[in-house]
Amino acid sequence: EVQLVESGGALVQPGGSLRLSCEASRFTLSNFWMDWVRQGPGKGLVWVSRIDIDGNFTSYADSVKGRFTISRDSTKNTLYLQMNSLRADDTAIYYCVRDRGWNAFEIWGQGTMVTVSS
Amino acid sequence: EIVLTQTPLSLSVTPGQSASISCKSSQSLLYYNGNTYLHWYFQKPGQSPQLLIYEVSKRFSGVPDRFSGSGSGTDFTLDISRVEAEEVGVYYCAQGIQLPLTFGGGTKVEIK
Numbered sequence: 001e002v003q004l005v006e007s008g009g010a011l012v013q014p015g016g017s018l019r020l021s022c023e024a025s026r027f028t029l030s031n032f033w034m035d036w037v038r039q040g041p042g043k044g045l046v047w048v049s050r051i052d053i054d055g056n057f058t059s060y061a062d063s064v065k066g067r068f069t070i071s072r073d074s075t076k077n078t079l080y081l082q083m084n085s086l087r088a089d090d091t092a093i094y095y096c097v098r099d100r101g102w103n104a105f106e107i108w109g110q111g112t113m114v115t116v117s118s
Numbered sequence: 119e120i121v122l123t124q125t126p127l128s129l130s131v132t133p134g135q136s137a138s139i140s141c142k143s144s145q146s147l148l149y150y151n152g153n154t155y156l157h158w159y160f161q162k163p164g165q166s167p168q169l170l171i172y173e174v175s176k177r178f179s180g181v182p183d184r185f186s187g188s189g190s191g192t193d194f195t196l197d198i199s200r201v202e203a204e205e206v207g208v209y210y211c212a213q214g215i216q217l218p219l220t221f222g223g224g225t226k227v228e229i230k
Contacts, residue, residue, distance in 0.1 A: 035219075045159070045167060045210055047219040061218050095166060103214030104157045104172035111166055 002026045002107060004096045009112030016086050016116070022079040022096030022109055030055070030074045033099035036081050038092035039111075048094070049081065064090075086116045120145050120213050124222035131201045132230045139225045141211035143192040155214035158187055158196050159221075162207040170209075171196065203229050 008020040020036070036048040049060045049070040058070050069082040079096055094114055098107035121144040131137045147156045158171040169178045171187040174194060184199045196209060206229050211222040 044208075044224045045161075045212070045221040047221070050217075050219075059217050100169075100172070102153070102155045102173065103212070103219050104155075104169060104178075105159070105167075105212075106169050106172075106178065108166040108168065 004098065004107055004109035006094065006096050006109040006112035009094065009114045011115045011117065012086055013118050014087060014116055017082070017084045018086065018114060020081040020083065020094055020096075020112055020114070022081075024077045024079070024098075027098075028074075029077050029079060029098075030072060033101075034070075034072065034079050035097045035099060035103075035105065036070065036079075037095045037097055037105070037108075038090075038114075039095070040089075040092045043092075046092075050099070051079070083114070086114075088116050090114060091116050119218055120147075120216055120220050122211050122213060122220055122222035124209075124211060124225050126225060127223070128226040128228065130228045130230050133203055134200050137198045137201050137227060139196045139209055139211075139227075141189075141194045141196070141222050143194070143213060145216075146191045147194075147213050147215050148191060149215055154190060156187075156189065156194050157212045157214060158185075159210045159212060160205070160207055161210070161224075162204075165207075167210065198227075201227070201229070 006022045035050040051070045067085045071080045093111040095111045096109040097105035100106035125140045159167040161167040175187040208224040
């Protein structure tokens with residue numbers, strides 16, 4: 001079964017760092033545009049970041065620009081989100097998603113919870 | 119940033135009846151290639167979202183034909199005929215034409 005499995009979520013203090021991972025199964029991650037989407041507690045969906053097929057183009061929501069970095073390791077078939085200078089409003093479930101084209105997210109991971117609190 | 123406004127915020131439906139959700143965009147979602155990039159997602163309680171409809175009206179793999187999408191430009195609708203109890207959850211529209219990608223605020227569907 002094609003799937004995405006996220007990991008790395010944790011409780012972290014404000015100002016801290018965390019790296020999320022998303023391992024792809026039964027497909028080659030580098031053949032697709034990949035994104036991160038987050039959902040705060042009881043809130044809606046918010047797009048966070050994306051990386052293109054070649055890994056040369058990345059984009060970020062303004063709220064995370066300069067603090068988060070998306071990357072990919074083709075040898076491990078894994079997507080990453082490095083999150084620095086974390087703030088309380090970064091608290092959310094983070095989903096890794098596969099783009100089928102034109103930003104229609106066809107595969108979603110189960111999500112990993114990030115809590116930023118002292 | 120493109121703002122998507124969904125109405126209603128919540129909907130209570132009797133099983134077997136129909137439901138309709140509106141999504142209005144602050145800008146046209148028609149791209150230069152003639153395609154319109156408006157998608158719909160469904161999130162069951164406690165689960166990850168799933169793609170229902172892409173490019174306004176194309177049903178994703180495995181989605182029953184009781185789900186249909188329509189609309190153009192800035193006004194879009196998701197219709198669900200004969201709502202079933204398992205379709206309780208939150209429905210989101212999303213635009214794929216411009217970064218940052220944005221989602222509507224969601225419509226919560228409950229069963230009476």
